[in-house]
Amino acid sequence: MALIKSISGIRGTIGGRTGDNLTPIDIVRFASAYGAWLKKKHKSVKVVIGRDARPSGEMVSTLITATLRGLGIHVVDLGLSTTPTVEIAVPLEKAQGGIIVTASHNPVQWNALKLLNEKGEFLSAQDGEEVLYLASSEDIEFAPVTKLGKYEQNDTYLQKHIDMVLALPLVNAEAIRSKNYSVIVDAVNSTGGLAIPLLLKQMGVSVKELYCEPTGQFPHNPEPLPEHLGEISREISKGKFDLGIVVDPDVDRLALLCEDGTPFGEEYTLVAVADYVLANRRKKLGNTVSNLSSTRALRDITEKAGGQYFAAAVGEVNVVQAMKEHKAIIGGEGNGGVIYPELHYGRDALVGVALILSHMATSNLSASRLRARYPRYFISKNKIELTAGLNVDAVLDAIREKYKKQPINTIDGVKIEFDKEWVHLRKSNTEPIIRIYAESDLEAKADHLARKIIMDIKEIVSAKAEA
Numbered sequence: 216m217a218l219i220k221s222i223s224g225i226r227g228t229i230g231g232r233t234g235d236n237l238t239p240i241d242i243v244r245f246a247s248a249y250g251a252w253l254k255k256k257h258k259s260v261k262v263v264i265g266r267d268a269r270p271s272g273e274m275v276s277t278l279i280t281a282t283l284r285g286l287g288i289h290v291v292d293l294g295l296s297t298t299p300t301v302e303i304a305v306p307l308e309k310a311q312g313g314i315i316v317t318a319s320h321n322p323v324q325w326n327a328l329k330l331l332n333e334k335g336e337f338l339s340a341q342d343g344e345e346v347l348y349l350a351s352s353e354d355i356e357f358a359p360v361t362k363l364g365k366y367e368q369n370d371t372y373l374q375k376h377i378d379m380v381l382a383l384p385l386v387n388a389e390a391i392r393s394k395n396y397s398v399i400v401d402a403v404n405s406t407g408g409l410a411i412p413l414l415l416k417q418m419g420v421s422v423k424e425l426y427c428e429p430t431g432q433f434p435h436n437p438e439p440l441p442e443h444l445g446e447i448s449r450e451i452s453k454g455k456f457d458l459g460i461v462v463d464p465d466v467d468r469l470a471l472l473c474e475d476g477t478p479f480g481e482e483y484t485l486v487a488v489a490d491y492v493l494a495n496r497r498k499k500l501g502n503t504v505s506n507l508s509s510t511r512a513l514r515d516i517t518e519k520a521g522g523q524y525f526a527a528a529v530g531e532v533n534v535v536q537a538m539k540e541h542k543a544i545i546g547g548e549g550n551g552g553v554i555y556p557e558l559h560y561g562r563d564a565l566v567g568v569a570l571i572l573s574h575m576a577t578s579n580l581s582a583s584r585l586r587a588r589y590p591r592y593f594i595s596k597n598k599i600e601l602t603a604g605l606n607v608d609a610v611l612d613a614i615r616e617k618y619k620k621q622p623i624n625t626i627d628g629v630k631i632e633f634d635k636e637w638v639h640l641r642k643s644n645t646e647p648i649i650r651i652y653a654e655s656d657l658e659a660k661a662d663h664l665a666r667k668i669i670m671d672i673k674e675i676v677s678a679k680a681e682a
Contacts, residue, residue, distance in 0.1 A: 223338060252345055489513055525537055
């Protein structure tokens with residue numbers, strides 16, 4: 216597996232040759248580039264670092280810390296932490312940047328460096344390109360021995376994060392406590408096992424912990440999709456639980472299960488939280504944002520509440536930018552990523568948990584009854600592999616021309632609207648693949664729409680081959 220470099224950092228599997236997988240040499244090179252980039256922007260530099268629980272995390276974190284100190288940078292090490300906790304810590308520490316050592320939902324052999332700016336947000340495209348350029352140029356000057364960077368450990372930020380969540384006006388801990396909720400948590404043996412139960416207990420919730428030991432040994436595929444949640448679903452069906460909570464290894468994605476063990480739906484985490492925030496907003500504006508591949512249900516509930524919905528290109532940095540532009544009060548991604556700007560501009564499972572329980576408690580609805588309130592849509596996720604060397608952009612242009620009478624959005628691939636159905640086509644940056652997501656009110660209709668577009672693509676490719 217090749218080392219994957221992007222504007223948000225690098226990721227790969229641990230081991231192998233330099234440049235193929237994520238090796239110590241790669242880690243030092245990119246940490247050096249990031250540190251050098253920060254030093255060009257700031258007179259003095261402090262960087263916050265935190266990691267999820269995967270086995271390679273300590274090794275990767277130690278290499279990064281030593282490299283940054285070698286550049287004369289002050290490092291604040293949170294140790295085992297979550298992505299949103301590091302994001303919050305950066306501005307609180309008045310740091311100039313942050314690094315999260317996590318491969319998010321990727322399997323245990325993966326790890327990554329996620330890079331943050333002084334706001335605790337992911338780097339812009341331009342900033343990321345500058346870091347990548349420095350990494351390739353290797354024109355980096357290290358500090359003399361008399362000016363090596365300081366190092367400090369700080370394990371207080373998980374509690375600070377929780378305190379900030381509980382202080383939010385829309386988090387109704389009193390109402391939650393009055394319900395005596397019983398919740399089961401699957402944290403795939405990563406740092407969500409530290410953060411989520413602690414938050415729940417401080418809201419008076421009874422917690423059963425399933426895989427909450429931060430050993431980094433994932434008991435199942437760590438991406439919180441329904442097909443990976445069989446064990447927690449069976450546990451819920453055996454006991455009396457009001458909700459099931461599942462997070463990915465770095466705790467920026469939140470999946471929910473209803474009291475009967477059925478999935479709430481990863482697309483509907485954001486929808487339910489947004490519904491609660493829109494209903495209780497203090498400002499006149501009630502705008503929302505999600506990416507182009509997320510469910511239409513967010514648009515439906517936003518417009519019903521008198522707000523405006525805006526779509527962003529896929530990627531957290533793009534969603535955040537659109538939220539700022541349109542003054543959105545809630546936003547995120549349909550993969551269970553909730554961004555609540557009153558706390559910070561980053562996907563955050565902790566604030567998602569607190570807001571969803573506040574919603575349930577104040578509405579006096581069970582999770583299943585709450586889910587039943589929302590429009591029911593289905594997303595069909597597909598991909599088509601194309602011949603190497605084929606001009607994928609030309610194929611997408613031909614699809615756009617074929618459906619030019621329909622509303623089309625081209626900020627990220629091609630998204631075509633068909634009344635209350637849509638299809639979104641995006642090309643892969645690393646392979647000759649087009650990913651095809653289609654949504655409709657019935658699963659069979661979504662699958663049919665996706666197959667129709669796939670047939671269109673095959674006809675276009677065949678015609679180009681014969682030309």
